[in-house]
Amino acid sequence: MLKFLENRPACRPLILTLLAALGTAATAQAQLDNRAFTAAAPGAPRPTASLLGPAQVPADSGTPAAGELRLSVRAFTFFKDNEYFNSIADGYTLFGTQLNPQLAYNPTANLRLEGGVLLWKDFGTARLRQVRPTFRATYTKGPHEITLGNIRPHLNHGYIEPLVNFERVMLRPLEEGLQYRYRGSRLALLDVWVDWQRQQYRYSNFQEEIAGGLSATLRLTPEGSPLLLTLPVQFTATHRGGQIDTVDRPLQTLFNGATGLEARYQLPGRQTALRLQAYGVGFYDKSFTYELPYRRGAGLYLNATAETRYLNVMLSYWQGQRFLSPLGGDLYQAASRTVSNPGYVEPHRQLLLLRLLRDFSLGDAAALTVRAEPVYDFKQKTTDFSFGVYLNFRQEWLLGKVK
Template structure:
């Protein structure tokens, strides 16, 4: 596990002056503190540290609500169709001991519709220290879509299925550069455990190559993820597993001078997969992929066309459709060494005021191997708001 963490930190040190990528899709409705705020998309908005004005002693009540419906009508051997339908709620108390230290504590509730039981009830805690353009986070880090990965490396559905990540995170963002380095401790192992410890982590970064006054914003992204299963104090005889994925390429966005909310964006990424385990348990040890996106951002609708070509590509955190080995229930041993798909995404965010937004997405996908078209559709309601309860800056000395 020590070598796993050192690998993440080593790559992160090379990017200490790069910016977190804009991500494949504009997911601000899922990540921003004001999901319904309407404004033109800029380079650093996707994952910029918090900038609100706070006073030492302020106490807030925070409420985050997420209701989701995603219907995957898939009929292919890589992943079959299923539906995700439910709601998640996270009320918290927020306290500022100092103006740049934010402490959050509360409870996370997850209820799937059609199931009488609550799926998850978990405590949440986050400590965030902000200094200039940097942000240090301990506890429940800013998860899933906040990292800004492309979907072959990080599944969009983790916003539903893996809503909480716990560990450490460092984020940096400015107008030109920034970085997100994170470690998610997924499963803690104890002495005589009958299971392995599980860890995930990585970084997402990019640097803008053009100035603020340039008519075209061009950036160079670099993304990396790693997963590890292992440990030395369990009672099972199972080999360690360490997997790496990476992506880099070029991104360009051109906003129309007469319509700031209208823009065209192109992205080209090369991706890689590498199994660094001592004993190989997966069908492939190495793989690669080519991922191309073209997006028209308009006032009424965002339209995105994506092409994926994978060669023995596997990604444990990545989207199901991009894998070269099956994740289905009905054909778990199926493999497709050379996988090609074409996706069309129709996306729209409807603002319900600054605190809430409804996101609607329709995503048909053409599978070149099966010569068939499947599709997915989703509706999502994001609500996030805080209320100032008062200032409790008066303190009493405790202890000696």
């Protein structure tokens, strides 16, 4: 991050002002308040301050007794309209619903086995987009949690959007592999995961694809303080390759990372909090043969948020230099992901985003989320926007005990 500032003196006043303000305000979440998408009870009342942070509340809570058999239902209906008219990110609409009923069984109090099916239906088409079996084995011991099978995906990792795209909650609802999570006092959350995206077999005409990473939040202020300072460390890696396929295509290994400082201050006696976040972000292509337009890149990502009982308002600033991220949001890329301009590159990106966010509780089991996000491009001097409405429902019912 220091090297980034040395090469860009124009950014120094803005960054120094933000870092100075971190002495009076704070947070433990990665970016947005995504509890409606990750918490066990999407619409349950929320504490004014959470050690884990809004984006990192555990997806499941409580410890079922040994032998319990439960029915778990997770339903997600989404509408996201991207009114983008630029050469980097396509404008399109995501509109559909996903249903994941499962049976959950606890052979012991620490081991939970879940099995079911994901049904994914996009509106405007008669066919299901996906019908996929789901299975998860989760072992919990104190602050430690190990998951095999369908790991806790996308938003549960707590990444910032330049590293992991928010739209993966709609476009890649399942991740399959191995995950280790730790929740404690000083180390608020550690999430280490591997997502095996595509399995390769002998004589396959395609390459295997793997993604993984680490996300950690270290608390810097004492517990119970109205000022919460945290140090985030985030890392992702993607790999495409294999040795038993018939494709004459080089291996590709890409790394992304981010770190910085986060602050959240709870106003005394009020349901209002202020949050500031400053991240330095990096990209590195470790491939033997380079296919992407850039081998290295960097970015600066700043967020300022006012959390109120009526609305969350976030102002975000992004400045990227040759930055690429295979898992990250489209807007933050230096190379086009559009259908009409696939070869277009824009090495220097500078954006200002305003986010208006509100969750409406529909009871403990359900929440309706509304988000409006205009974005201004400093280079193109244009304004695009996106608008989204999301319904999350999650609930479990005890069916009985199996001896």
